[in-house]
Amino acid sequence: MIEFEDLQSFIQVDEKLNHTVEKVIQFALEKERVQLETETSLLYVDNKEIKSINYETRNIDKETDVLSFPMINYPDGKVFKEVYDENSFYPEDFNEGRLVLGEIVLSLEKAFSQSEEFSHSFEREVCYLCIHSLLHLLGYDHMVEVDKVIMRKREEEILNEFNIVR
Template sequence: MIYIDNRQNKIEVTEKLIKNVERIIGYALKEEGVNIDSEVSVIFIDNEQIKEINKEQRNIDSITDVLSFPMLEYEDGSVYKEVYIDYKFCEADLDEGKLVLGDIVLSLERAKQQNQEFGHSFLREVCYLTVHSVLHLLGYDHMLEEDKDRMRKREEEILNEFNITRN
Protein backbone atom coordinates (compact mmCIF):
# COMPACT_ATOMS: atom_id res chain seq x y z
CA MET A 1 0.00 0.00 0.00
CA ILE A 2 1.34 3.40 -0.98
CA TYR A 3 -0.09 6.42 0.76
CA ILE A 4 0.45 9.85 -0.78
CA ASP A 5 -0.41 12.94 1.24
CA ASN A 6 -0.05 16.40 -0.31
CA ARG A 7 0.57 18.88 2.51
CA GLN A 8 1.73 21.80 0.39
CA ASN A 9 0.00 24.20 -1.98
CA LYS A 10 2.88 25.74 -3.97
CA ILE A 11 3.27 23.07 -6.66
CA GLU A 12 0.39 21.40 -8.47
CA VAL A 13 0.13 17.68 -7.80
CA THR A 14 -1.30 16.04 -10.90
CA GLU A 15 -2.81 12.60 -11.27
CA LYS A 16 0.07 11.77 -13.64
CA LEU A 17 2.61 12.63 -10.95
CA ILE A 18 0.81 10.52 -8.34
CA LYS A 19 0.48 7.54 -10.69
CA ASN A 20 4.17 7.69 -11.61
CA VAL A 21 5.25 7.89 -7.98
CA GLU A 22 3.04 4.92 -7.10
CA ARG A 23 4.26 2.87 -10.06
CA ILE A 24 7.92 3.55 -9.42
CA ILE A 25 7.63 2.72 -5.71
CA GLY A 26 5.79 -0.51 -6.49
CA TYR A 27 8.38 -1.50 -9.07
CA ALA A 28 11.34 -0.64 -6.81
CA LEU A 29 9.89 -2.67 -3.93
CA LYS A 30 9.30 -5.67 -6.20
CA GLU A 31 12.79 -5.43 -7.71
CA GLU A 32 14.34 -5.21 -4.26
CA GLY A 33 12.60 -8.39 -3.11
CA VAL A 34 9.82 -7.00 -0.95
CA ASN A 35 7.43 -9.91 -1.36
CA ILE A 36 5.17 -9.16 1.60
CA ASP A 37 2.28 -6.69 1.77
CA SER A 38 3.87 -3.44 2.81
CA GLU A 39 3.25 0.23 3.39
CA VAL A 40 5.16 3.30 2.27
CA SER A 41 3.96 6.81 3.01
CA VAL A 42 4.91 9.74 0.80
CA ILE A 43 4.28 13.23 2.08
CA PHE A 44 4.64 16.18 -0.30
CA ILE A 45 5.65 19.37 1.48
CA ASP A 46 7.32 22.72 0.72
CA ASN A 47 10.78 24.10 1.52
CA GLU A 48 9.78 25.72 4.78
CA GLN A 49 8.27 22.49 6.08
CA ILE A 50 11.20 20.29 5.08
CA LYS A 51 13.65 22.74 6.63
CA GLU A 52 11.76 22.44 9.94
CA ILE A 53 11.74 18.63 9.79
CA ASN A 54 15.42 18.54 8.81
CA LYS A 55 16.31 20.71 11.82
CA GLU A 56 14.08 18.76 14.18
CA GLN A 57 15.12 15.26 13.07
CA ARG A 58 18.71 15.73 11.94
CA ASN A 59 19.76 18.98 13.63
CA ILE A 60 20.53 20.44 10.19
CA ASP A 61 19.05 23.91 9.74
CA SER A 62 18.69 23.93 5.97
CA ILE A 63 16.37 23.00 3.15
CA THR A 64 16.83 19.58 1.60
CA ASP A 65 14.95 17.81 -1.18
CA VAL A 66 13.87 14.54 0.43
CA LEU A 67 14.05 12.83 3.80
CA SER A 68 13.64 9.12 4.45
CA PHE A 69 12.46 7.57 7.68
CA PRO A 70 12.97 3.79 7.48
CA MET A 71 11.22 1.55 9.98
CA LEU A 72 13.49 -1.47 9.54
CA GLU A 73 17.01 -1.66 10.87
CA TYR A 74 19.98 -2.65 8.76
CA GLU A 75 23.58 -3.34 9.62
CA ASP A 76 26.03 -1.09 7.79
CA GLY A 77 26.18 -1.99 4.13
CA SER A 78 23.24 -4.40 4.14
CA VAL A 79 19.96 -3.93 2.27
CA TYR A 80 16.49 -5.46 2.46
CA LYS A 81 17.06 -8.20 -0.11
CA GLU A 82 20.14 -9.39 1.79
CA VAL A 83 18.57 -9.33 5.26
CA TYR A 84 14.81 -9.65 5.01
CA ILE A 85 14.01 -11.44 1.73
CA ASP A 86 13.10 -14.72 3.45
CA TYR A 87 12.61 -13.26 6.91
CA LYS A 88 9.50 -14.34 8.79
CA PHE A 89 8.09 -11.16 10.26
CA CYS A 90 6.09 -11.58 13.44
CA GLU A 91 2.81 -9.81 14.15
CA ALA A 92 4.65 -7.12 16.15
CA ASP A 93 6.51 -6.12 12.96
CA LEU A 94 3.27 -5.63 11.04
CA ASP A 95 0.48 -3.09 11.03
CA GLU A 96 -2.82 -4.75 10.10
CA GLY A 97 -0.84 -7.44 8.30
CA LYS A 98 1.37 -5.01 6.35
CA LEU A 99 5.07 -4.40 6.84
CA VAL A 100 5.58 -0.68 7.41
CA LEU A 101 8.74 0.21 5.49
CA GLY A 102 8.76 3.89 6.38
CA ASP A 103 8.00 7.43 5.33
CA ILE A 104 9.25 9.64 2.54
CA VAL A 105 9.02 13.41 2.98
CA LEU A 106 9.61 15.22 -0.30
CA SER A 107 9.75 18.95 -0.94
CA LEU A 108 8.04 19.52 -4.27
CA GLU A 109 9.19 23.12 -4.15
CA ARG A 110 12.83 22.00 -3.95
CA ALA A 111 12.24 19.35 -6.64
CA LYS A 112 10.93 22.11 -8.94
CA GLN A 113 14.02 24.23 -8.28
CA GLN A 114 16.31 21.27 -8.93
CA ASN A 115 14.62 20.17 -12.14
CA GLN A 116 15.21 23.67 -13.51
CA GLU A 117 18.77 23.76 -12.17
CA PHE A 118 19.64 20.35 -13.66
CA GLY A 119 17.74 20.87 -16.91
CA HIS A 120 15.42 17.88 -16.82
CA SER A 121 11.72 17.44 -16.22
CA PHE A 122 9.92 17.94 -12.92
CA LEU A 123 8.56 14.40 -13.25
CA ARG A 124 12.10 13.03 -13.59
CA GLU A 125 13.26 14.91 -10.50
CA VAL A 126 10.33 13.74 -8.35
CA CYS A 127 10.74 10.15 -9.56
CA TYR A 128 14.48 10.24 -8.91
CA LEU A 129 13.98 11.59 -5.38
CA THR A 130 11.30 8.98 -4.77
CA VAL A 131 13.50 6.08 -5.90
CA HIS A 132 16.41 7.48 -3.90
CA SER A 133 14.26 7.63 -0.79
CA VAL A 134 12.70 4.17 -1.31
CA LEU A 135 16.20 2.71 -1.54
CA HIS A 136 17.04 4.41 1.77
CA LEU A 137 13.96 2.74 3.28
CA LEU A 138 15.42 -0.55 2.05
CA GLY A 139 18.84 -0.02 3.62
CA TYR A 140 20.82 1.64 0.85
CA ASP A 141 23.08 4.52 1.79
CA HIS A 142 25.69 6.75 0.19
CA MET A 143 28.07 7.64 3.00
CA LEU A 144 30.88 5.42 1.67
CA GLU A 145 31.93 5.64 -1.98
CA GLU A 146 31.24 1.95 -2.66
CA ASP A 147 27.76 2.25 -1.11
CA LYS A 148 27.12 5.42 -3.10
CA ASP A 149 28.09 3.69 -6.36
CA ARG A 150 25.81 0.74 -5.55
CA MET A 151 22.88 3.04 -4.74
CA ARG A 152 23.34 5.25 -7.83
CA LYS A 153 23.47 2.16 -10.04
CA ARG A 154 20.15 0.85 -8.61
CA GLU A 155 18.53 4.28 -8.95
CA GLU A 156 19.41 4.47 -12.63
CA GLU A 157 18.39 0.86 -13.31
CA ILE A 158 14.95 1.48 -11.81
CA LEU A 159 14.45 4.84 -13.54
CA ASN A 160 15.55 3.37 -16.87
CA GLU A 161 12.76 0.79 -16.66
CA PHE A 162 10.35 3.73 -16.88
CA ASN A 163 12.42 5.52 -19.52
CA ILE A 164 12.99 8.34 -17.06
CA THR A 165 16.32 9.83 -18.01
CA ARG A 166 18.23 13.01 -17.24
CA ASN A 167 17.34 14.47 -20.64
Protein backbone atom coordinates in the same frame (compact mmCIF):
# COMPACT_ATOMS: atom_id res chain seq x y z
CA MET B 1 0.34 0.66 -0.56
CA ILE B 2 1.42 4.27 -0.55
CA GLU B 3 -0.37 6.73 1.63
CA PHE B 4 -0.06 10.22 0.12
CA GLU B 5 -0.42 13.44 2.08
CA ASP B 6 -0.01 16.87 0.52
CA LEU B 7 0.90 19.62 3.00
CA GLN B 8 2.23 22.16 0.53
CA SER B 9 0.77 24.70 -1.88
CA PHE B 10 3.75 25.30 -4.17
CA ILE B 11 2.80 22.65 -6.78
CA GLN B 12 -0.67 21.47 -7.71
CA VAL B 13 -0.48 17.70 -7.17
CA ASP B 14 -2.68 15.74 -9.53
CA GLU B 15 -3.62 12.07 -9.74
CA LYS B 16 -1.23 11.59 -12.67
CA LEU B 17 1.78 12.47 -10.51
CA ASN B 18 0.64 10.23 -7.66
CA HIS B 19 -0.09 7.40 -10.09
CA THR B 20 3.38 7.69 -11.67
CA VAL B 21 5.05 7.79 -8.26
CA GLU B 22 3.07 4.76 -7.12
CA LYS B 23 4.02 2.82 -10.26
CA VAL B 24 7.73 3.63 -10.05
CA ILE B 25 7.85 2.74 -6.35
CA GLN B 26 6.06 -0.55 -7.00
CA PHE B 27 8.47 -1.26 -9.85
CA ALA B 28 11.45 -0.55 -7.58
CA LEU B 29 10.06 -2.83 -4.86
CA GLU B 30 9.78 -5.63 -7.42
CA LYS B 31 13.34 -4.99 -8.64
CA GLU B 32 14.54 -5.10 -5.03
CA ARG B 33 12.77 -8.45 -4.57
CA VAL B 34 10.33 -7.21 -1.94
CA GLN B 35 7.62 -9.85 -2.22
CA LEU B 36 5.53 -8.81 0.76
CA GLU B 37 2.75 -6.26 0.64
CA THR B 38 4.20 -3.02 1.94
CA GLU B 39 3.08 0.30 3.32
CA THR B 40 4.91 3.57 2.79
CA SER B 41 3.84 7.11 3.62
CA LEU B 42 4.74 9.89 1.20
CA LEU B 43 4.39 13.41 2.53
CA TYR B 44 4.65 16.34 0.09
CA VAL B 45 5.95 19.51 1.74
CA ASP B 46 7.53 22.84 0.80
CA ASN B 47 11.08 24.03 1.51
CA LYS B 48 10.16 25.71 4.78
CA GLU B 49 8.61 22.52 6.18
CA ILE B 50 11.40 20.19 5.06
CA LYS B 51 13.96 22.58 6.53
CA SER B 52 12.12 22.41 9.85
CA ILE B 53 11.92 18.61 9.77
CA ASN B 54 15.60 18.39 8.76
CA TYR B 55 16.53 20.53 11.77
CA GLU B 56 14.29 18.61 14.18
CA THR B 57 15.47 15.17 13.09
CA ARG B 58 19.06 15.70 11.93
CA ASN B 59 20.05 19.03 13.52
CA ILE B 60 20.77 20.39 10.04
CA ASP B 61 19.31 23.88 9.62
CA LYS B 62 18.80 23.93 5.85
CA GLU B 63 16.32 22.73 3.29
CA THR B 64 16.85 19.47 1.50
CA ASP B 65 14.99 17.67 -1.25
CA VAL B 66 13.90 14.45 0.44
CA LEU B 67 14.10 12.79 3.84
CA SER B 68 13.67 9.10 4.59
CA PHE B 69 12.47 7.60 7.85
CA PRO B 70 12.92 3.81 7.69
CA MET B 71 11.04 1.58 10.09
CA ILE B 72 13.28 -1.47 9.58
CA ASN B 73 16.74 -1.79 11.11
CA TYR B 74 19.22 -3.41 8.74
CA PRO B 75 22.53 -5.07 9.57
CA ASP B 76 25.47 -2.80 8.66
CA GLY B 77 26.11 -2.77 4.95
CA LYS B 78 23.09 -4.94 4.11
CA VAL B 79 19.92 -4.12 2.19
CA PHE B 80 16.48 -5.69 2.30
CA LYS B 81 16.96 -8.14 -0.56
CA GLU B 82 20.13 -9.52 1.02
CA VAL B 83 18.75 -10.36 4.44
CA TYR B 84 14.98 -10.55 4.66
CA ASP B 85 12.25 -13.01 3.84
CA GLU B 86 8.68 -13.29 5.12
CA ASN B 87 9.89 -15.06 8.30
CA SER B 88 12.24 -12.23 9.34
CA PHE B 89 9.64 -9.89 10.76
CA TYR B 90 7.63 -9.44 13.94
CA PRO B 91 3.89 -8.76 14.10
CA GLU B 92 4.56 -5.15 15.09
CA ASP B 93 6.37 -4.63 11.75
CA PHE B 94 3.00 -4.90 9.99
CA ASN B 95 -0.10 -2.77 9.64
CA GLU B 96 -3.17 -4.64 8.44
CA GLY B 97 -0.96 -7.31 6.89
CA ARG B 98 1.39 -4.86 5.13
CA LEU B 99 5.07 -4.51 6.06
CA VAL B 100 5.63 -0.89 7.11
CA LEU B 101 8.76 0.34 5.33
CA GLY B 102 8.66 3.92 6.60
CA GLU B 103 8.03 7.48 5.50
CA ILE B 104 9.26 9.64 2.65
CA VAL B 105 9.11 13.43 3.07
CA LEU B 106 9.55 15.20 -0.25
CA SER B 107 9.83 18.93 -0.91
CA LEU B 108 8.03 19.51 -4.20
CA GLU B 109 9.35 23.06 -4.19
CA LYS B 110 12.94 21.76 -4.08
CA ALA B 111 12.15 19.05 -6.65
CA PHE B 112 10.83 21.73 -9.01
CA SER B 113 13.94 23.93 -8.68
CA GLN B 114 16.23 20.91 -9.11
CA SER B 115 14.36 19.79 -12.23
CA GLU B 116 15.10 23.20 -13.74
CA GLU B 117 18.70 23.16 -12.51
CA PHE B 118 19.36 19.71 -14.01
CA SER B 119 17.30 20.38 -17.17
CA HIS B 120 14.96 17.45 -16.90
CA SER B 121 11.27 17.09 -16.17
CA PHE B 122 9.66 17.69 -12.81
CA GLU B 123 8.20 14.18 -13.02
CA ARG B 124 11.68 12.70 -13.50
CA GLU B 125 13.02 14.60 -10.49
CA VAL B 126 10.13 13.52 -8.25
CA CYS B 127 10.52 9.89 -9.35
CA TYR B 128 14.28 10.02 -8.79
CA LEU B 129 13.84 11.44 -5.29
CA CYS B 130 11.19 8.84 -4.45
CA ILE B 131 13.44 6.00 -5.63
CA HIS B 132 16.36 7.50 -3.73
CA SER B 133 14.29 7.67 -0.56
CA LEU B 134 12.74 4.22 -1.06
CA LEU B 135 16.22 2.72 -1.38
CA HIS B 136 17.03 4.30 1.99
CA LEU B 137 13.91 2.61 3.39
CA LEU B 138 15.32 -0.65 2.03
CA GLY B 139 18.71 -0.21 3.70
CA TYR B 140 20.82 1.57 1.07
CA ASP B 141 22.97 4.49 2.14
CA HIS B 142 25.49 6.93 0.66
CA MET B 143 27.54 8.10 3.63
CA VAL B 144 30.70 6.37 2.40
CA GLU B 145 31.86 6.48 -1.20
CA VAL B 146 31.57 2.75 -1.95
CA ASP B 147 27.95 2.70 -0.73
CA LYS B 148 27.22 5.92 -2.63
CA VAL B 149 28.41 4.36 -5.91
CA ILE B 150 26.21 1.29 -5.33
CA MET B 151 23.16 3.38 -4.45
CA ARG B 152 23.53 5.82 -7.37
CA LYS B 153 23.96 2.93 -9.79
CA ARG B 154 20.83 1.23 -8.46
CA GLU B 155 18.80 4.46 -8.69
CA GLU B 156 19.73 4.91 -12.35
CA GLU B 157 19.13 1.23 -13.20
CA ILE B 158 15.61 1.36 -11.77
CA LEU B 159 14.75 4.69 -13.44
CA ASN B 160 16.16 3.59 -16.81
CA GLU B 161 14.33 0.26 -16.70
CA PHE B 162 11.14 2.12 -15.85
CA ASN B 163 11.92 4.43 -18.80
CA ILE B 164 12.28 7.64 -16.81
CA VAL B 165 15.35 9.19 -18.37
CA ARG B 166 17.13 12.52 -18.13
